[in-house]
Amino acid sequence: MPDSKKAIEVSGLSFQYPDTDEKVLKNINFSVDHGEILGIIGPTGVGKSTLAMCINGLVPQVISGELEGKVYVKGMDVHQGNVAKMSEHVGFVFQEPENQLSQMTIEEEVAFGMGNLGVPRKEMEPRIKDALQQVGLSGFEKRSPLALSGGQQQRLAIAAVLAMRPTILIMDEPTSMLDPKGKNEVYSVLRNLKDYGMTGIIIDHEVERIAEYCDRVLVLSEGEIQMLGTSSEVFTEIEKLHELTLHAPQVTEFLYQYNREFDQELKLSTKLEESIKILESAYKGV
Numbered sequence: 380m381p382d383s384k385k386a387i388e389v390s391g392l393s394f395q396y397p398d399t400d401e402k403v404l405k406n407i408n409f410s411v412d413h414g415e416i417l418g419i420i421g422p423t424g425v426g427k428s429t430l431a432m433c434i435n436g437l438v439p440q441v442i443s444g445e446l447e448g449k450v451y452v453k454g455m456d457v458h459q460g461n462v463a464k465m466s467e468h469v470g471f472v473f474q475e476p477e478n479q480l481s482q483m484t485i486e487e488e489v490a491f492g493m494g495n496l497g498v499p500r501k502e503m504e505p506r507i508k509d510a511l512q513q514v515g516l517s518g519f520e521k522r523s524p525l526a527l528s529g530g531q532q533q534r535l536a537i538a539a540v541l542a543m544r545p546t547i548l549i550m551d552e553p554t555s556m557l558d559p560k561g562k563n564e565v566y567s568v569l570r571n572l573k574d575y576g577m578t579g580i581i582i583d584h585e586v587e588r589i590a591e592y593c594d595r596v597l598v599l600s601e602g603e604i605q606m607l608g609t610s611s612e613v614f615t616e617i618e619k620l621h622e623l624t625l626h627a628p629q630v631t632e633f634l635y636q637y638n639r640e641f642d643q644e645l646k647l648s649t650k651l652e653e654s655i656k657i658l659e660s661a662y663k664g665v
C-alpha cells in the first residue's frame with residue numbers, strides 16, 4: 380500500500396528499453412516528502428532522465444519498455460493513470476528552454492499548457508499573472524519568448540508549468556544550457572517555489588547548487604541508487620564520489636585535499652610547535 384503522507388514513493392522500480400540488453404533502472408526504492416527538494420546526480424547515461432520520466436508516467440506510457448515495480452504520486456499509482464492526468468500533479472521542465480516554447484507571446488506561452496488541461500479562459504488570467512510573478516517575469520506578457528535571454532526562457536518554461544498548478548515539479552538539467560547568470564536565475568526561482576511548499580526533483584551536474592538548494596541528494600550510477608542522504612552526508616563521502624567519477628562542491632574538495640595533506644604531516648610531527656606551524660600554513664592557504 381502507498382504511504383499517502385509521501386509526495387512521491389518509488390518501490391522496486393526496474394525498467395528496460397526495448398532492444399537493449401540490460402535494465403537501465405534496477406530495483407530503485409526511495410520516497411520524497413511533501414515540500415522536499417530532492418537533487419539527483421550521477422554520471423552521464425546512468426538513467427537519471429529515465430527515472431524522472433517514470434515519475435510522471437511518460438515511461439512506460441509514451442516511451443515504452445519493460446517496467447517492474449510501482450511509482451506513487453500523492454498515493455496515486457502513476458502507471459495506472461494517463462500522462463495528461465498526471466500533468467495536473469507533476470510538472471516537467473526539460474533541458475533546452477527554446478524547445479519548450481512555441482507561442483507568439485509570453486502570456487500565450489503560459490496559457491498553452493492550461494489550454495490542454497481544459498482550464499477555462501477566465502481562470503487563466505489570474506494564473507498567468509501569478510505564474511509570471513513567481514518567476515520574476517511580470518510585465519513581459521506581450522513580448523515574444525524569443526526575445527528573452529536563456530535564463531528568462533527557462534523561467535518562462537517554469538511559469539508555463541506552474542500555471543497548470545502542479546504540486547510536484549521535476550526539472551531535468553534545467554540549467555545545463557545556461558550561463559552562470561541564467562543558472563542563478565533558475566535556482567532562485569527554485570528557492571521561491573520551496574518557500575511556497577512545492578515538492579521538487581532536480582537533476583543536475585551542478586553539485587554546488589544541488590548542495591545549496593536541495594534537502595537531500597540521490598546519487599544514481601549504473602541504474603542503481605549508490606547514495607541517498609542530506610547534502611552534507613553525501614558530499615562528505617568524497618572517496619565514494621570519486622569512485623563514481625563524481626565530485627563534491629569545490630570548497631569541500633579543497634578542504635578534503637588540505638586535510639589529507641596536513642593530517643599526514645601532523646602525524647609525522649611530534650612537537651607542538653611544528654604542528655602549529657603546519658596548521659598555520661594550511662589556514663593561510665585557505
Ligand SMILES: Nc1ncnc2c1ncn2[C@@H]1O[C@H](COP(=O)(O)OP(=O)(O)OP(=O)(O)O)[C@@H](O)[C@H]1O
Pocket residue numbers: 396397399403421422423424425426427428429430442
Ligand atoms: N528511448 C531509448 N531507447 C533505448 N535506450 C535509451 C532510450 N533513451 C535512453 N536510452 C539509454 O538509456 C540509458 C540511460 O539514459 P538516460 O537519458 O536516462 O540517462 P541520464 O543519466 O539522464 O543521462 P544524461 O546525464 O546524459 O542526461 C543510456 O544508455 C541511454 O542511451
